[in-house]
Amino acid sequence: MKKSKIGIFALGAILGGISGCILRTLYYQHRAKHTDMILEQVKKEFAKKGNVTGSWIEMKPVVYATGDKNFKVNYGGINRCEKGHIVQYEFIADAMSGMLIDIYPVAGQPALKDDDLL
Template identity: 35%
Template sequence: MKLKDFLAGALTGIAAAIIVNQAIEKVNPNTPAEDVLKAVKEAFKKEGPIDGSWIVMKPEPFTNNVLSMEVYRGGISRIKNGELEQYEFAANAETGTVVELIKK
């Protein structure tokens, strides 16, 4: 096998791998909402296991008498001391910071 043929094959393989990787990222990117939900779940898991979670994928306007921002709304449920606890949250769409947490 000639060195030129080997290098051509290796470069073609590398180029194909890069193109496939970029195509996969376009088809299944992590959305900011998923990142926010993951962070909230990790915070709740520090206190114990969670049973379920949800998040609205489209940000919505939020005002708390002082600040106005876009937020993702979501919820977490868990069993604590034999009872179901449910929480709803609003997290800043840009930073992921939880700006509201309500126990239902």
């Protein structure tokens, strides 16, 4: 009788461990990317074409509607030195993947070609 109880316990422990591993993997695949990581990605891209002098990002994602789709996004901003002037940009990044959805200069900034953004 003891051997069957040990076997049932072992089977339960194994199944519980496997279930835990699967749930952990699913959790990390579907959670939002950390905002600090998103900001670091954007800063790295902006630094390729000029010195980044400042940056910020909203910590709480918001819903962004485009056409028939809704995304959770983070808004943020970057200051970069370009041709001797500090130019401010704002960006919208997908909260799940960190992918940039939009980048635009703040109103009142010098107009630049799309090639100059990133």
